[in-house]
Amino acid sequence: MLLVLNGPNLNRLGLREPGVYGSQTLEDLERQCESWGAELGTSVTCRQSNYEGQLIEWIHEAQEQGFSGVVINPGALTHYSYALRDAIAGQPLPVIEVHISNVDAREEFRHRSVTAAVCRGKISGLGFLGYRLGMEALVEGQG
Secondary structure, eight states, X not given: OEXXXXXXXXXXXXXXXXXXXXXXXXXXXXXXHHHHHHHHTOOEEEEEOSOHHHHHHHHHHTTTTTOSEEEEXXXXXXXXXXXXXXXXXXXXXXXXXXXXSOGGGSOGGGGOOSSGGGSSEEEESSTTHHHHHHHHHHHTTOO
């Protein structure tokens, strides 16, 4: 069972900067993740919050709720949230960080991730496909 977390502003997919993030919505992404999960033989629970504390709570509770791994797109929290970083580091499940856009090809402040160092891997710039690849890595034990 996998947990897919999306951080701030990802509820605006399809509306926010479609030239960067595309025209598909968060609902489209969640349906796609659930479908990929079925193909991979696992269930997927998707959650999104604009609140750092809520994401941290979900990470704290993930193992107790029976999840075997987490795919997370922390959004802007990627670049400055040491609290989110510590939550990821402080629990035993493998976590894969994903980003829809290629953050390294964007503004300078997006080039640094404080969360990536405590994740098993980072996938960036492959659109929604990055979520599938992160899920595959977790299911295959590579995450």
